[in-house]
Amino acid sequence: MNEFLFSDFREVSTEDWKNQILKDLKGSPWDKVTWETEEGFKIEPFYRKEDLPEIPRVYKRNTGWNVTEIVSSESELTNLPKKGADAVVLVATAENGKSSLKINTAADLERLASLIGNLPLVVSVGDKTPSFADSLKKLISSHNTVLGDFDPYGSALKNGELGTEENSIGKNFSVLSGTKGFAGVGIHSYYLRDAGASIGQELAYTLSWGVDYLNRHLDAGVSIEDAASNLWFWMGIGSDYFMEIAKFRAMRILWTEILNAYKPGLGESLPALIVARTSNFQFTAYDPYVNMLRGTTTAMSAVMGGADFVSVLPFDSEYSAQQELGKRIARNSQLLLRYESFLDKVEDPAAGSYYLEVLTKKLAESAWSQFQDIEKEGGFEEGLKKGTIQKEINTRAEKKRNALATKKDILLGTNQYPLPSERHPELKNSLEETKEQITNKKQTSYLRLIPVRLSYEFDKWRNLTDTHVASGKKLPKVFLLTIGDLTMRKARAGFSSNFLGCLGYEIIDNLGFASVKEGVTKAKELGCEIVVLCSSDEEYATYLPEFAAEMKSQLPGSWKLLAGYPKDLITQAESLGIDDFIHMKRNIVEFMEKAQTKWIGK
Numbered sequence: 001m002n003e004f005l006f007s008d009f010r011e012v013s014t015e016d017w018k019n020q021i022l023k024d025l026k027g028s029p030w031d032k033v034t035w036e037t038e039e040g041f042k043i044e045p046f047y048r049k050e051d052l053p054e055i056p057r058v059y060k061r062n063t064g065w066n067v068t069e070i071v072s073s074e075s076e077l078t079n080l081p082k083k084g085a086d087a088v089v090l091v092a093t094a095e096n097g098k099s100s101l102k103i104n105t106a107a108d109l110e111r112l113a114s115l116i117g118n119l120p121l122v123v124s125v126g127d128k129t130p131s132f133a134d135s136l137k138k139l140i141s142s143h144n145t146v147l148g149d150f151d152p153y154g155s156a157l158k159n160g161e162l163g164t165e166e167n168s169i170g171k172n173f174s175v176l177s178g179t180k181g182f183a184g185v186g187i188h189s190y191y192l193r194d195a196g197a198s199i200g201q202e203l204a205y206t207l208s209w210g211v212d213y214l215n216r217h218l219d220a221g222v223s224i225e226d227a228a229s230n231l232w233f234w235m236g237i238g239s240d241y242f243m244e245i246a247k248f249r250a251m252r253i254l255w256t257e258i259l260n261a262y263k264p265g266l267g268e269s270l271p272a273l274i275v276a277r278t279s280n281f282q283f284t285a286y287d288p289y290v291n292m293l294r295g296t297t298t299a300m301s302a303v304m305g306g307a308d309f310v311s312v313l314p315f316d317s318e319y320s321a322q323q324e325l326g327k328r329i330a331r332n333s334q335l336l337l338r339y340e341s342f343l344d345k346v347e348d349p350a351a352g353s354y355y356l357e358v359l360t361k362k363l364a365e366s367a368w369s370q371f372q373d374i375e376k377e378g379g380f381e382e383g384l385k386k387g388t389i390q391k392e393i394n395t396r397a398e399k400k401r402n403a404l405a406t407k408k409d410i411l412l413g414t415n416q417y418p419l420p421s422e423r424h425p426e427l428k429n430s431l432e433e434t435k436e437q438i439t440n441k442k443q444t445s446y447l448r449l450i451p452v453r454l455s456y457e458f459d460k461w462r463n464l465t466d467t468h469v470a471s472g473k474k475l476p477k478v479f480l481l482t483i484g485d486l487t488m489r490k491a492r493a494g495f496s497s498n499f500l501g502c503l504g505y506e507i508i509d510n511l512g513f514a515s516v517k518e519g520v521t522k523a524k525e526l527g528c529e530i531v532v533l534c535s536s537d538e539e540y541a542t543y544l545p546e547f548a549a550e551m552k553s554q555l556p557g558s559w560k561l562l563a564g565y566p567k568d569l570i571t572q573a574e575s576l577g578i579d580d581f582i583h584m585k586r587n588i589v590e591f592m593e594k595a596q597t598k599w600i601g602k
Contacts, residue, residue, distance in 0.1 A: 014048055021045065037243065038396075039200035039366045047354035053361040058252045058351065059271040060306050064344030066120055067334045068275065068311040069327070073100045076327075077115040084331045087120040087145075087309050103128075106135040113139055120145035122186075122275065122309070127155060127163035129184060130172040140181040147183050147232055147275070150176060153209060153384055154188035160444020170220030173213070177222050177230040183273060185213060186234050193236025193279040194451035196397020199247045200363065204370035205389060206233060207254055208380040214262065224262045228270045235307070236279035237298040242359060244298065245350050248274065248305025250364035254371075276307035280451070283313060285427050285459045287413025291315035296333040303337055304349045310334060318430055318453075387447035397452070404454060405589040414455040415588055418462075418501040425470040427463050431456075458502060461592035464600045465504035476505045476599045479528035480563075481519035482512045483543060488536035492563035496532045496582050503595055505530070516543055520550040523558075529599055530559040532582060537566040544569060548576035559598070 018030075025032055033045040044051075066086035071077055080088060090112055092103040103109050103125050109132060113121060121143045125132060129150035139146045150172060155163035164172060176184025189206040197205070210231060217227030235251070237244055251274065256267030278298045283291050295312040302310045312333060314326025338344050350356040374383055383389040403409040410416045437450050453459070469475050478500050482489040489512060497507050508526060513519035516533075523531045533540070533547050540562070551560045562573055565583040573581075580591065 014050070017046060017048075037363075038198045038240075039363065041362045041366055043359070043362075047358050049354065052354050052357055055357060055361050055364070056253050056256065058249050058306055058348045059256055059268050060252065060347055061271050061273065061308060063347045064338070065303050065307055065334075066309045067331055067338075068122070068309040069331065070277075070311050071101065074112065074115075077112065080116055081119060083328070084335050085119065087122065088116050089122040089124060089311065091124045092126075103132075106132065109135050109139075113143065118142055118144065120147075120309070122147040122149065124149045126150070127152075130164075130175050133175045133184065136184065137179045137182050140179060145181055147186060147273075148176060149186035149188070149234070150184055151186050151188050153212070153380065154186075154191055156384055156446040157191050157390070157449045158188075160442070160446050160448040162445070170216045173217045173227075173230065174220040174222050177217065177226045180229070183230050183232040185231050186275075187213065187231065188234045190234055190236030190277050190279060191449055191451070192393055193238060194281050195393050195449040196281055196400055196452070196454070197393045198396050199238065199240065199243050200367050200370060201393060201396060202236060203247055203251055203254070203363070203367035204374060205380065206235065206251065207258065207367070207371045208374045208383075210255065211258060211375070212380045214258075224259075224266065225270070228259055228262075228266060232273040232275065234275045234277065236281075237276050237302045237307075237310075238279050239282045239294050239298055241297050241301050242356065243363065244301035245305040245356055246359040246363045248276070248302060248307055249348070249350060249356075249360045250367060252306055253360070253364055254368060274307045275309040275311070276302035276305075277311045278313045280313055280317065280453060282411065282454050283315075283318065284411060284413050284455050285318045285424065285430070285453070286422055286455070286462060287417075287419055288316050288318065290413045291317075292329055292333070295330055296336075299334050300337055300343075303334075303343050306348060319424070319426060384446060390447040390449055393449060400454060401457060401589075402587075405457070405587045406585060407588065411455055414458050415502060416498065418498070418504075420501040420504050420507055422504070423466045423469060424463065425466040427459065428467055431460055431463055435460075457589045458592070461589065461596050462502060462504050464596045468600050476503075476530065477526060477528040478505050478507045478530045478532065479519075479523035479526060480507065480509045480532050480534055481516070481523065481547075482510050482534045483514075483516060483519060484535035484539040486512070488539075489534045492534040492582075493532075495584075496534060496561075496563045499582050499586075499588060499591075500530070500532070502588055503592055505599075516546040517550050520547070520554050524554045528555070528558060530561060530595075531555065532561040532563050534563040537564060537569070540564070540566050540569055540573075544573055544576060544578075548578070552577070559595075 021033060034042050036042050067084055068087040068089060069080055069085040070089040070091060072091040090101060092101045123136060129148040136146055136148050152162040152164055152169050173185060187206060187209050189202050192202045192205055213231055214227050252272055255272040259267035278295055292315045295315060299310050299312050312330035314323050314330050316323045316326040343349055404411055404415055407415055434452055434456060480493045480496055482493050493509055500507055535543055559579045560577060561580050561582055562578050563582045565581050
């Protein structure tokens with residue numbers, strides 16, 4: 001078949017491909033087209049059959065996945081199967097304390113479970129899970145698959161306390177184990193992603209977390225088969241499409257290897273049970289409709305990577321947990337993957353892709369190395385107690401925030417292509433809740449992980465403009481004074497609009513002015529508080545003195561900004577009273593704080 005298809009074409013060697021790429025690079029080095037992942041390994045621009053690594057088979061319990069609906073109020077349980085849901089998460093212990101779903105008794109649980117037919121069920125009652133063990137196991141007869149979410153370490157990460165006595169953890173594991181179709185211990189590794197952990201960190205910590213729980217089962221007298229059957233993984237999904245696919249595949253491969261180390265063949269007979277949930281770390285509050293795209297691509301990553309259950313957050317979840325449109329789109333995005341792309345028909349859709357196979361192998365090797373380091377230091381529990389796990393995640397999250405603030409990383413609608421006219425004064429409540437979590441100094445036994453969106457700092461300063469306008473006050477105006485070289489003034493005006501658009505101010509662009517005086521006069525007529533001079537570095541030497549003089553004369557109280565950072569003119573510009581410089585290396589969050597303090601007030 002291959003000979004018939006390709007015999008008429010000359011074979012192209014890897015060396016030929018590389019030479020062609022080098023030719024197109026026109027003297028730039030090969031490193032120009034390679035990239036380094038967050039985990040520290042390099043990725044080449046292309047891979048071929050000879051690069052295909054030998055990796056173990058990716059084992060999965062069943063083909064396809066369950067479209068999973070997270071429910072926190074009884075009203076949401078109506079007609080879920082007709083709406084496209086295959087499985088339901090009943091949340092009675094909402095992370096934000098806003099769940100109205102009450103599960104206090106076995107009767108409460110049975111009544112709610114009866115409202116969703118025979119759909120597979122995840123029951124989130126947290127620390128109370130062991131007390132519902134018998135009731136949860138009874139539901140197997142009508143729901144086939146039932147999952148409880150007892151997770152002491154997850155509670156420690158989220159709340160700073162285990163939520164149960166440490167010496168009773170093994171006993172509780174034992175109470176929950178031993179029933180086919182039921183798994184009572186859920187490892188909430190999405191907590192790590194929501195706090196800013198990297199893909200490799202989530203993978204390595206999840207493996208160590210799982211090993212610790214396996215050992216606790218064994219110490220309590222539970223067989224390794226029952227221990228493995230009693231564990232399931234609640235993982236996060238980020239927006240790095242290919243890396244997330246590789247992560248789920250690597251997780252399956254590595255967990256198989258771990259179980260086989262306890263008992264040969266166990267990993268193949270009991271593949272990991274994975275529930276995947278989109279992480280809101282990279283969901284944005286501003287331009288929330290982009291979250292529809294994020295939700296769809298993250299769902300596709302989880303599906304192709306081999307998740308058993310997939311839950312997509314509503315695109316507008318930052319504003320309300322009860323938005324039916326957002327929930328409907330979240331479900332429908334997965335239904336499109338099923339009925340339009342047929343991704344449920346293949347056990348491992350990513351298998352055979354040279355790039356994804358290499359990525360899976362490299363990520364698995366990197367995560368395994370991190371996992372071994374954690375084990376050498378005493379394992380997951382020890383890292384949790386010392387706080388090293390939490391600190392490493394916080395360090396990684398801070399690095400991501402700095403990359404976003406300096407535009408090394410892009411988040412659409414936040415630091416790239418923001419919509420200045422968009423207003424969300426209602427976001428203030430959510431921001432205040434996040435601030436309260438960050439500043440909470442309550443002493444706890446374990447260092448907590450705070451789930452703070454990547455865009456939080458941008459949102460915090462941007463929202464001051466929204467509340468300012470909502471109170472009836474004047475919106476600050478930014479005037480782009482474009483002059484001189486056509487290409488440079490247009491480029492710098494565009495960059496400045498993008499940069500200053502993060503503040504939500506009114507931005508007035510212009511086609512260009514014959515003189516600086518004419519531009520400043522126009523800015524004065526429009527009552528602008530900020531004027532940005534947009535031209536080329538070479539022409540700034542001529543325009544700067546006039547710009548400073550005209551601003552001092554006509555708009556003495558307004559800010560004078562320069563688009564760019566002409567090194568030879570910085571000292572002169574500062575001596576002339578230029579207030580700031582808009583350029584690629586300027587920290588946007590720092591600038592936003594400075595601007596809002598000046599023009600809006602903290």
